[in-house]
Amino acid sequence: MTRTVLFDEVGGPEVLRVVDVPVADPGPGEVLVRVEAIGLNRAEALFRSGGYYYPATLPNSRLGSEAAGVVEAVGPGVTDHRPGDTVSVLAVSGSMSDRGVYAERIVVSANDLLHRPAEVDAVTGAAVWLSYLTAYGALVEVGRMAPGDHVLITAASSAAGVAAIQMANHVGAVPIAVTRTDAKRDRLLAAGAAHVLTTAEGDLPERVRELTDGQGARLVFDPVAGPGLAELATTVARGGMLIVYGWLDTRPAPLPLNWPLHIVGYGLNLLLEDEGQRRRGEAFINAGLRAGTLAPIVDRTFDLVDIVEAHRYLEANNQLGKIVVTVQH
Incomplete structure (x- = not known):
C-alpha cells in the first residue's frame, strides 16, 4: 500500500x-x-x-x-x-x-x-522542470530571446515568473517583473529582476516605455490573459511578441489592436512533443543548474x-x- x-x-x-x-x-x-x-x-x-x-x-x-x-x-x-x-x-x-x-x-x-x-x-x-521548461520553450524556442532584449514578465512571483527572470539574466536579456503590489518588490529584485513594476500604480504601458527608451518590451510572458490582455499588448515593442501561457483570468480577452504584433498561446506540450526541443531544454536548464544561474x-x-x-x-x-x-x- x-x-x-x-x-x-x-x-x-x-x-x-x-x-x-x-x-x-x-x-x-x-x-x-x-x-x-x-x-x-x-x-x-x-x-x-x-x-x-x-x-x-x-x-x-x-x-x-x-x-x-x-x-x-x-x-x-x-x-x-x-x-x-x-x-x-x-x-x-x-x-x-x-x-x-x-x-x-x-x-x-x-x-x-x-x-x-x-x-x-x-x-x-x-x-x-515544469516552470523552467515552460519559460525556456516560450522565451528561447519560440521567442528567440537574445542579449539586450527587454522581457516583461507578469505574475513574476510565480515559479514560472522566477524561472523567466533567471533565464533572461542567463542569456543577457533585461527582465522587467510585474506584480500586483509593492509587497514582493524587494524579493523580486533579489531574485534577479532588473526592474519591478506594480499593477497597483496604473498605466503599465507608459512605465514600460519609460524603461525601454519608448520602444516597449520585445517579449511579454503572461499567464493571466483576460480583459487586461489588450492593455498588456500595448507594452510590446513594434513587431515584438506577446506569449500567453495561462488563463488565470478566464474572462474573454479582447483582440489587441497595436499591430504589427505576434500573439502566441504557449503550452509545455509543444516542447515535450518535439524531441529536439526537449533535448535542448534539458541541456540548457542543466547547464544553468551547474553554473548556478538557474536555481x-x-x-x-x-x-x-x-x-x-x-x-x-x-x-x-x-x-x-x-x-x-x-x-x-
Missing part, C-alpha cells in the same frame, strides 16, 4: 484526503518511482476546484504533475532507466485524475522521467500529510517561487 492524495468532489483544499491505495506493478514502458518530493502548481488548485480546462474524473481523482524520487522497478521495454536511478517526474500528458503524482509511490510512463544528476536534490528536482526558489515546504495546508498556502498567493511537498518514507 502507498499513501496517495485523492478527492471525491471538487471544492476547496479541504476536499483532499490522504489514503492508502495498492501499489501497481509497472507495465510495458512504465516505471515505479518512490517519490521524495512533489512540486505544487496553480493548475492543480484549479483542477481540484473545478476551474481547469478539463474536469476531474470523480470519485477518487488523483492530482499533480511534478515530482522527484528514485526508480524502484521498471516494466518491460524500459531501457533508459533502472532501479536506483534518481529522477524527476513531469507527468503532463493524460489526465491528472489517472496519472497524478501526489503519492508515496507512483507508476508513470518512462517518457515522463528526466534523469536527475546526483548533485540535484529531490526538492530542487521537484521544483525545476529554483523554494518558498516553503510541507509534508505530504499536510497537503490541505499546502494547498491553502498555494491559494493565498503570498509565495515567491515554488511550494514543495516532501514525502517521508
